Amino acid sequence: MRALFAACLLAFFMAGLTAQHAALAATGDAKRGEEIYHRCLACHSLEHNRVGPRHCGLFGRKAGSLKDYSYSTAMKKYGVIWNEKTLDHFLENPMKAVPGTKMGYAGVKDPQERADLIAYLKQATRDPKICK
């Protein structure tokens, strides 16, 4: 009986830890995200189209819709609106999310890093000092 009680207690404790971890993973840190964004700078910038499209105005923008960037056909047809959820899905594995994308990159596999990056992007892409 004592062993059963201890097992239940442990199960509740572990469930609590898991829930807490999930909550943490969902909440991104923009400061950490800025460091992670440095990984993107070989191809992207916030303000200008480079190898990849610019990120200013990203949130709420339809994928593949910038008129002055040459997207792949696949991205033009993708059809999603960029938000936390769609970015999380895409950034985990770009070539799997959008087969035919030009973004030949493995993705950001760690959920917390993705959340941090997305938190940074949400902030920076709306910053009027950067994105005029």
Added chain:
Amino acid sequence: MTIVKPTSAAGEIRRSFLSGFGKLSLSATAIALLAGNEKLALIGTASAQTANNDVTILNSALGAEQQAIAAYQLGADSGLLQKPVLALAVQFQGHHKQHAAALAKAVQKLGGKPATPLKDYGFPKDKLKKEADVLAFAATLEKGAVSAYLGAVPILTDRELAKAAASILGDEAMHWAVLRQALGQNPVPDAFVS
């Protein structure tokens, strides 16, 4: 610098493999990217889809290299670099040109169309006011290149291509470290790059 020139019997075998590209069942797709190393033979079997994926990944890397070439040209033309730093910038640009040439050749050999350089990268020219600004800008691009190759190596289907990409990653990391040193920063701040 030229990429692999198959002049030997092994080279003839490589050419026959390559001429078969486009058919669904290829016998080999790997290309030796390391200039002058003819021992890297074509290996592996790949479907057209996996070859297309490798073309996409290589073209992303090629785009990053073309951007780096343009950035170093901007730095060299800025008039802000002292002589030894200018020599370093030209040397690093030369490396990126070699990387770009190798990647473009590999894309072509896989039946793809190499990415072409942009006319304008929107570099922050107005923020480059002194030598340290140029070095810091170059360092951010080199760091980005390290990350780009780190994101390419694991997903390149052909392992010889992955090996060559890892070799380029190593070179980018050396550039990054040297630039950090020149800026008075710890050249190797962490045990792992990301």
